[in-house]
Amino acid sequence: MIDDLARGGRLPGSVCVAGGGPAGMVLGLLLARAGVRVTVLESHDDFLRDFRGDTIHPSTLDLLHDLGLGERLATLPHSRVSTLDAVLNGARYGSVDFSRVGRSRELWFMPQWDLLNVLAEAGRAYPTFELRLGTAVTGLLRDGDRVTGVVADGPDGRSEVPADLVVGADGRHSRVRQEAGLHLVQTGVPIDVLWFRLDRQESDPADSIVHVGRRDVAIAIPREGYFQTALLIGKGTFDAVRAAGIARFRERVVASIPFLAPTVGSLEDFDDVSLLDVQIAHAPRWHVPGLLLIGDAAHPMSPAFGVGITYAIQDAVATARAVVHAGGPARVGERTLAGVQRRRALPARAMQQLQRVAHAAISRPAVLGVLPSAPVLQRVLALPTHLTRPVLGQLVGAGLRREPLDF
Numbered sequence: 544m545i546d547d548l549a550r551g552g553r554l555p556g557s558v559c560v561a562g563g564g565p566a567g568m569v570l571g572l573l574l575a576r577a578g579v580r581v582t583v584l585e586s587h588d589d590f591l592r593d594f595r596g597d598t599i600h601p602s603t604l605d606l607l608h609d610l611g612l613g614e615r616l617a618t619l620p621h622s623r624v625s626t627l628d629a630v631l632n633g634a635r636y637g638s639v640d641f642s643r644v645g646r647s648r649e650l651w652f653m654p655q656w657d658l659l660n661v662l663a664e665a666g667r668a669y670p671t672f673e674l675r676l677g678t679a680v681t682g683l684l685r686d687g688d689r690v691t692g693v694v695a696d697g698p699d700g701r702s703e704v705p706a707d708l709v710v711g712a713d714g715r716h717s718r719v720r721q722e723a724g725l726h727l728v729q730t731g732v733p734i735d736v737l738w739f740r741l742d743r744q745e746s747d748p749a750d751s752i753v754h755v756g757r758r759d760v761a762i763a764i765p766r767e768g769y770f771q772t773a774l775l776i777g778k779g780t781f782d783a784v785r786a787a788g789i790a791r792f793r794e795r796v797v798a799s800i801p802f803l804a805p806t807v808g809s810l811e812d813f814d815d816v817s818l819l820d821v822q823i824a825h826a827p828r829w830h831v832p833g834l835l836l837i838g839d840a841a842h843p844m845s846p847a848f849g850v851g852i853t854y855a856i857q858d859a860v861a862t863a864r865a866v867v868h869a870g871g872p873a874r875v876g877e878r879t880l881a882g883v884q885r886r887r888a889l890p891a892r893a894m895q896q897l898q899r900v901a902h903a904a905i906s907r908p909a910v911l912g913v914l915p916s917a918p919v920l921q922r923v924l925a926l927p928t929h930l931t932r933p934v935l936g937q938l939v940g941a942g943l944r945r946e947p948l949d950f
């Protein structure tokens with residue numbers, strides 16, 4: 544307690560967060576802001592790494608504005624949309640509408656490393672916040688059946704970080720989950736995703752994301768100067784795609800997104816293409832005494848609808864609120880941890896169901912092959928799209944359970 548006060552902590556106890564992704568960084572910042580002593584351990588030396596999604600949905604934007612970070616983020620390169628459009632056989636549909644979601648009413652595309660850097664900068668303003676980069680959690684400290692901290696490997700070798708509460712925010716391959724003896728239940732997923740970058744020209748559309756062609760589904764996310772592009776393939780078929788050659792791959796991309804024809808030639812070989820092994824899974828139990836899993840560590844999400852970041856951040860808000868309401872990490876018992884799981888598991892599972900429906904719809908080449916022509920499709924889909932777009936906007940943009948900054 545004396546130590547907590549010396550470091551500016553107003554609430555007794557300390558938290559160690561494993562993983563500096565969206566969930567871990569938001570949790571670290573919120574706890575520090577509430578006067579909790581928190582150490583975030585991130586295995587990478589920085590936040591610059593492979594593409595891992597760069598959507599900031601309206602609910603997250605509202606949160607970032609409430610934290611006073613909106614203006615800072617607005618100075619960084621990003622693009623904004625108020626609808627997510629799908630293009631089916633050449634006809635465009637505004638399939639998700641954010642224009643009535645939250646206060647922000649739009650979605651920003653911003654590289655995830657920029658968001659994480661801003662969160663780190665904001666966290667460091669608090670004396671109770673510590674971020675250790677290049678430090679990987681390798682084990683747990685225990686007192687009987689209670690977790691009392693972590694063992695980590697960092698630039699100075701092995702260290703121990705004692706904590707009243709350990710939070711595993713270390714992503715889909717969570718080491719913390721494994722060390723705690725918690726497990727995932729996998730849901731079969733029929734697709735994998737191949738990601739690559741292609742130059743963006745001035746004349747290219749900036750707001751259509753999903754392109755459904757007669758054979759394939761492709762994605763083009765507009766970024767400054769380029770498209771973060773993806774082709775969906777059958778689960779486990781990357782070797783076959785590679786064997787068919789890069790020229791065939793380029794043809795498939797252009798067949799789904801014709802406006803990429805002038806730039807697709809820059810894909811020289813499969814070294815420019817990375818595979819995302821798409822996963823949907825959930826941990827039936829998120830906690831053991833002294834430890835809680837959140838974000839992808841508790842429920843790995845598919846990239847469908849780009850909601851993994853939103854749900855991970857909402858878990859972080861719910862966790863920070865629970866710790867503060869309990870009176871600090873030293874007072875957090877299993878009931879509090881179970882309460883976080885009860886609150887967050889249902890929305891995550893429900894969104895995962897929606898992702899499964901989306902996978903089923905887009906993973907059947909036979910269905911794509913018999914899609915009617917654009918004018919017919921446009922007539923057939925006009926009414927359902929009109930009805931579903933605001934609902935999808937709420938589900939995707941705000942989540943099934945809002946997590947306001949009310950503590």
Ligand SMILES: Cc1cc2nc3c(=O)[nH]c(=O)nc-3n(C[C@H](O)[C@H](O)[C@H](O)COP(=O)(O)OP(=O)(O)OC[C@H]3O[C@@H](n4cnc5c(N)ncnc54)[C@H](O)[C@@H]3O)c2cc1C
Binds near residue numbers: 715717846848
């Ligand atoms: C290619 C791809 C595209 C995606 N596209 C989108 C998208 O457009 N929009 C969207 O919302 N979601 C997308 N997702 C999903 C999204 O990235 C995740 O749902 C989200 O990042 C989960 O956040 P998280 O903080 O729980 O975990 P992560 O973002 O995975 O963060 C975990 C962190 O823990 C660190 N870590 C791992 N092990 C250790 C350890 N032992 N010790 C210390 N640190 C450790 C990792 O380095 C990482 O920084 C995508 C995912 C992928 C892979």
